[in-house]
Amino acid sequence: MSTSAQPVHKHSAERPRVPRTIGAISNALRGARRAQFFAELLEAQQGPELDGVLTAWWGRAMLDTDPHRDRVHAAAEAGTLPTTTMDAIARRRQERTTS
Template identity: 85%
Template sequence: MSAQPVHSGPADGPRVPRTIGGISSALRGSRRAQFFAELLEAQQGPELDGVLNAWWGRTMLDTDPDRDRIRAAAEAGTLPTTTMDEVLRRRQEHGVQ
């Protein structure tokens, strides 16, 4: 028997390729139309990069296999939380500034 990771990690690549095609393939219906509308209006350069970055992030969240469980826990008030002080403490423990 072997153990398999629940989520694919960075070595496997992201669930959604960070490309126009990858993002549009992961979107459905009106969200895909909205993505293309913003994409077609964006100027080449930082504005276009911003549209792609924003939509890639949304798409990664939309395709998260744990999305429904996390949302239900958040709505039920049972989602584990932490303080910023705790986050900073953990970062320092791991040598991250």
């Protein structure tokens, strides 16, 4: 089985599926995760701490809105999700930059 670190779905870098805004992130989160997001958001201080909360929860929101989320989760649970090593990723990146 071939492994790849490439995204399964292509999205424009200019227009992500979930914009990095508080409103968009909260709208994308499922169930109780939205309450967790707001709890962390309200406790974070402006600056790097707040940026870290937004970045972490934006990633979770992107996963929650992935149209193939359930299939990927099932494959991960079953142990059939393709994986790769960091060495393989670095090698492929190097090959792309030199070709």
